[in-house]
Amino acid sequence: MVERRQPILVSEAVSRVMNYAKLGEKERVSLTEAAGRYLAEDLIAAHDVPAFDRSPYDGFALRSVDTQGARFDHPITLEVVGAIGAGFVHKDTVEAMQAVRVMTGAALPSGCDCVVKFELTEESVDNGKDLITIKKPFETGENVSFQGEDTKKGTILAKKGTYINPGISALLATFGYSEVKVAKKPLIGVIATGSELLEVDQPLEDGKIRNSNAYMIMAQIERAGGEVIYFGQFSDDFDTCFNAVKEGLAQVDFLITTGGVSVGDFDYLPAIYEKLGATVLFNKVAMRPGSVTTVASFNDQLLFGLSGNPSACYVGFELFTRPVIQTFLYNGTPHLKHIKALLGEDFEKANPFTRFIRGQLDYDVEGRCIVTPSGFNKSNAVTSLAETNVLIVIPAKTKNNERGSVVDALLVEEVQGSEWPWDKVVLSYR
Amino acid sequence: MVERRQPILVSEAVSRVMNYAKLGEKERVSLTEAAGRYLAEDLIAAHDVPAFDRSPYDGFALRSVDTQGARFDHPITLEVVGAIGAGFVHKDTVEAMQAVRVMTGAALPSGCDCVVKFELTEESVDNGKDLITIKKPFETGENVSFQGEDTKKGTILAKKGTYINPGISALLATFGYSEVKVAKKPLIGVIATGSELLEVDQPLEDGKIRNSNAYMIMAQIERAGGEVIYFGQFSDDFDTCFNAVKEGLAQVDFLITTGGVSVGDFDYLPAIYEKLGATVLFNKVAMRPGSVTTVASFNDQLLFGLSGNPSACYVGFELFTRPVIQTFLYNGTPHLKHIKALLGEDFEKANPFTRFIRGQLDYDVEGRCIVTPSGFNKSNAVTSLAETNVLIVIPAKTKNNERGSVVDALLVEEVQGSEWPWDKVVLSYR
Structure with missing residues (x-):
């Protein structure tokens, strides 16, 4: 009666998605528009810096x-x-x-x-x-900034895929880039599904909730460097949703849906993938939250079927969609930035699956990173997402993770990211 | 012959600037435009979450x-x-x-x-x-998400001045904010001065460099949450620069100039402040780089006279201009995010003044933050700015700071920042 799905490891799920990741196109923008974008080509010193011997003083x-x-x-x-x-x-x-x-x-x-x-x-x-x-002798070279002392012509100063921060903007100006080749932003469509969803400006009704996932995901897409096209929210009706997905796909590089991926009576996404002829890469991942996260491929596009549950939706995006967006932007380190940190409080729940817990990163007086779960941690707790700047990784099959133990953590605000795998040991755990 | 200026402590300089910091106005934007802005009012839960008892499962x-x-x-x-x-x-x-x-x-x-x-x-x-x-008994309340379990109506979920990240966007949607009151961005004017400056699209000439500071500062302003108006670059000519400053001031909340603040023959900013009738808050700070950074007040405006030297310009902005911008945005923690970290390599130079060294933050396998100077560290090294995500604070009157010692570090990419003072001990050092 209830479909039994076979969970796969997070690492396996990420690998399956990344097989379909692709590089995007390039576009020229003016230097002032380049800030916050990603370099589409290596930035090479076009001349020595300084370009001539000069005085560093009056x-x-x-x-x-x-x-x-x-x-x-x-x-x-x-x-x-x-x-x-x-x-x-x-x-x-x-x-x-x-x-x-x-x-x-x-x-x-x-x-x-x-x-x-x-x-x-x-x-x-x-x-x-x-x-x-x-009244004293001086040596040859004293108080001279020599040509090429800072940088030699031809040096690669930043690789393609580098986020253009203010320092990169300065370098681009130094070498005469009034226009810059940056990675074109992938266009990501968003479709929210669920009969329980009210529009943001509708008053509350019994049994219903406002659609927060779509706005959260749109902000996540922009943070990850993508461009959003929002197709709206739809009730749980097969034909309506099928048409929205089909028409949406025709207009975007990648498509995200929220809701409808579980095995409930009104979860139509599995049937929509089937009718569309899309290949389901996985529909169950050994993780919490987000175990029903589903990704499918259709031609060279990816369909991200994220959970309707806000926390699961958030985590599913960051683990699976973000690296695809960042790869499109030529970033060779497209995954969430991985660090080690000390757990800020005991975490005693047993974990049949690896947990990605929303948390906050702090720093102690001895230079250590402390990560602490953000309060209430049921997977529907939208409020804890507000203060989240880190996902704390608690491996499967562990319990009684003690305060002060070293854990893996993933920084959601960090633009440049990490390579994959973050850490084979952790993410291979069951 | 050469003007002798009396340096003041960094902490004193910051205090003098912050006396003139002011809160900005508020404006309404749509929810989708609110991402990346700062809340101008506390975000309060308008109803319980969940708003009704509900089932968390099928x-x-x-x-x-x-x-x-x-x-x-x-x-x-x-x-x-x-x-x-x-x-x-x-x-x-x-x-x-x-x-x-x-x-x-x-x-x-x-x-x-x-x-x-x-x-x-x-x-x-x-x-x-x-x-x-x-075939088994169940308890009352089992598998029920109760009304208000996540959040009670009336709870302050985020204070004004909070950066609107994807989690905040989700909360705003949950509580029906199709429009959001955000802090209006301060308008910051930028004027570059220096006869050595070429426009970015001009070919190199002997003795000249392209104007990189203006583009760097514009990107820093945007990163700090401000809006830029660029007035262009001007040769070292008193009347030209005076008129540019005077006309610029009339159009902005705050004005930044680069160059012309030292005591050289063509450093006209001191004379410009005098003719304008502006009050110079300081013109020498006990820090490296950026010791000649000058800040002046004129009516309720601040004029930031940043050095023409790229590294000094960068540091001067982050220490003095950023907190003024962030205060305008209602952020109660407007200064650069302060952490403690381990020094990644020996730093043996003597320090008559506190140094703010451009560096990179890494994390080790035991959860510690490691900060390492970005290569070549002369103050004209524009290339090292590209990889900078942290300023390492080396106190005055110290030498032989050893690899592994705990130092103060300031994160330049972190949006929410820290309170002032970061750490009285460090910044009171001479």
Whole structure:
């Protein structure tokens, strides 16, 4: 009467999904639009940085050889033959016993090999000539930022798939990218199913709840770097849902449905996959929450059948949909960022399946990461999702996980992510 | 000849700036536009969650009292008088020896006080009547999600100033916020100064560099939750820069300039503040990089005079401008997120001033945070900014900071931030 499904390991489920992950297209955007996107090509230094020898201070550029005899009781005097600010070049080659006043960032004048800071000189004027007096010797190269000292031309500064943070924006500007090739965002369709769902602006009715999953998933898609197209919410009616899925698929790269994947009387997604001719990759995963998460492939598209239960929906997205989106964006580390952390409180429940517990990451005074379950932890607890910034992994077949024990944790806010598998040991557990 | 400035402590500088921080206005946006913004009002549960007693499983709702005599060798039989899916309500009160077939999420029918999962029942039909047989007793409340079990009406679920992550989006939907009051983004003007600056699309010239600071700062502003208006880049010319600053101020909440704040021959910002009649809060901070960072107030506006040096510019923004932006967004923890971490490598330089070193945060297998300086660490090293996700704080007057010692670190990517002061001890150091 009730369909019996065979659960597969989380690691196996992720592998099956990732077999269908694909790289997306590239598009050009302006540098100001590039922030928060992902590089579609390696960022290579187009020239040395600095591109020329320059002064890192305000001072006088000169020839170190001229200072070799200088001492406190035997000062030497040089003539100041020019003055340049950053952005300017001194035209003539500087000769013996000459100096050029230079501001921070100015190109080192030809002939000079060191810079002396203002405070180590005394300035004077004699007979209309500007002079400086120096009381100690300087070495060649002293106070010079040499060409290529920071970065050599040709260095790969960031690989494709790198999230464009403010530092990357600065690099792109440095090397002249007024336009940048970024990964095109995958278009992800969202369909919510469930006769219990009210629209957000509808008043509460007995037996019904407002549709929170669709808005949560849309925000998760955007956080993961995708673009959303929302097709709306539908009652549990086979034909309505089938048509919504079929029409939705035609417009998107990947399609997410929420609800309808369990084995209840009104869970129509399994039948919809069948009528569509989609291949079900799995429909039961050895995890909590989200054990009924279903993923199917149809041509080169993936259909993510997430649970109607908010926590299960959340976890299913982060484990299975996020890496597909991030792969589309060329990120070679597309999975949730994996860390080890100390469990912040006892977790005593037995685990037939691996648990992904919503939690909060804190840091203690000794530099350790502490992860603590977010309060009430029934899988329908939408409120605990608000404070979640980490999923705590409690392996299957364990119990009495004690406060202070080292556990695996997955950071949901971290943009660059981790490679797969996070940790074979943990995710192979049953 | 060279102006002597008196450095103040970082903590003092932050305090002076924060005296001028102000709360911004509120605006209504649609729920889908709210993701990534900050709540302008506390989010309060408008009703209990769940709003009614409901079934967390597929099964049969019934009266526990009817099952009290049930045993394996003494099954009891109930009549199934209805079936409801999620979103529906069973109209009649369930009487003795009756049951209702319920799907996950369905409202518990009146009269029932527990739910029995399908797999613990046997179904049959007798004389046109649907029956179930049960072989064990159940308790009142068993398998029921009670009204208010997750959240009670009136609970504050998130305070104003909270970043709207996917979990908050779900909560907003749950409580019917099709529109959300969010903090209006402060409008931050950016002016780059420096005769050495080329536009991003200009070819390199001897002695010149492309303007990377403006694009970096614009990305930092957006990351911090502000909105950017870019006024362009200007050569080191007093009148040009003065007019740009004066006209810019009239259009923004806060104004950032890059360059021109040092004591070089072409550093005009000090004179500009004077002509404008702005009050300089400080022009020298006991920190590296960024010691010449200058902040001035003009009416109720702040002018952030950041260094033209990329690393100094970056750090100056994160320490002084970010908390002003985040306060405008109602965030009560507006400063960079502060953690303790282990230093990943020896840092042997002496520190006359507190250093904020660009670095990377990693995690070790024992749950500890490891922070490592990002390669080459001269203050002009724009390339190291690309991989920076943390600023490592090395206190003044220390040297030989050893690998493995516990240091303070500030997370630049973390949206919710920390209170001030991060840690009085560290930031009071000289």
